[in-house]
Amino acid sequence: MAKPRKTLVYRHAGVTRATHWINVLALTLLLMSGLNIFGAHPALYWGQKSTFAHPWVSIGAEDKGDRMIGVIQIGSAKFDTTGVLGYSGKVGSREPVAFPSWATVPSFRDLADSRHWHFFFAWLFVINGLVYWLVGLAGGHIAKDLAPTGADLKPRNIWHEIVTHARLKFPKGEEARRYNVLQKGAYLAVVVVLLPLMVLTGLCMSPGFDAGAPWLVDFFGGRQSARTMHFLTATAIVGFILLHLFMVVASGTWNNIRSMITGRYAIVPELRDVP
Numbered sequence: 001m002a003k004p005r006k007t008l009v010y011r012h013a014g015v016t017r018a019t020h021w022i023n024v025l026a027l028t029l030l031l032m033s034g035l036n037i038f039g040a041h042p043a044l045y046w047g048q049k050s051t052f053a054h055p056w057v058s059i060g061a062e063d064k065g066d067r068m069i070g071v072i073q074i075g076s077a078k079f080d081t082t083g084v085l086g087y088s089g090k091v092g093s094r095e096p097v098a099f100p101s102w103a104t105v106p107s108f109r110d111l112a113d114s115r116h117w118h119f120f121f122a123w124l125f126v127i128n129g130l131v132y133w134l135v136g137l138a139g140g141h142i143a144k145d146l147a148p149t150g151a152d153l154k155p156r157n158i159w160h161e162i163v164t165h166a167r168l169k170f171p172k173g174e175e176a177r178r179y180n181v182l183q184k185g186a187y188l189a190v191v192v193v194l195l196p197l198m199v200l201t202g203l204c205m206s207p208g209f210d211a212g213a214p215w216l217v218d219f220f221g222g223r224q225s226a227r228t229m230h231f232l233t234a235t236a237i238v239g240f241i242l243l244h245l246f247m248v249v250a251s252g253t254w255n256n257i258r259s260m261i262t263g264r265y266a267i268v269p270e271l272r273d274v275p
Contacts (some may be wrong), residue, residue: 006268007266007269008264008265008266009177009264009266009267015131015248021260025121026121031234032105033121034115036105037114037118038114039104041061042098044056045227050224057075058073060073060098068088071087082094119254129191132191150187152184158181158182160216161181161182165182165247170251172268176265176267186240194236200220200231201226204220205218254270
């Protein structure tokens with residue numbers, strides 16, 4: 001039997017590819033500068049004000065007499081995170097800092113510079129997102145490629161996709177030409193819920209914006225609640241990115257990267273489709 005020949009199909013338009021890579025840059029620098037900003041006061045609260053004695057989560061260092069350890073506290077539970085969170089660096093030269101230097105921009109503690117980095121890439125991210133949305137809506141990309149169909153939402157189909165993805169079995173043939181319901185759901189959750197939520201809660205951190213639109217801070221339950229939700233949203237986006245990268249590697253690293261660079265995606269036909 002002849003080996004099935006791969007077919008190259010045009011999967012991603014130029015605007016989709018360009019905005020994707022700009023997002024990679026913007027989100028990376030937003031995360032790293034955001035960690036530096038958070039490191040200035042590595043604790044989170046709910047409500048309008050910071051109750052310093054009762055954060056719901058905090059990162060810090062504790063002196064154990066003979067040694068210093070890094071600690072993350074969630075509620076009443078404490079975890080030793082020495083070397084990663086709270087107290088990190090090379091052995092023998094560790095210092096009390098929320099996040100290791102390799103994870104932050106700049107690599108040293110500098111609240112002013114990290115805010116400059118954060119604000120610049122935040123605006124780049126917002127403008128890039130608006131371009132994606134406007135072009136995607138006008139060109140039909142969002143309605144055609146991301147909106148689930150009635151067939152997608154059938155419980156039997158959803159369960160099938162969950163099982164096949166758990167087994168790392170990926171679609172071939174005609175099914176590989178389009179996103180499945182799990183991909184559509186994940187992408188929509190990010191672009192419709194998580195990313196806008198991150199932007200809106202981020203705006204609540206700006207005193208100037210708060211003065212002009214105090215209702216937005218009230219909508220999120222207070223400035224500290226907005227800060228907490230900003231951090232949790234960013235964490236959820238990081239989780240999505242890690243899962244996304246895993247699936248990219250598991251389903252074919254080069255094929256996926258090529259499709260996001262050139263737009264061309266190689267499809268292997270099902271054996272039953274081969275004459």
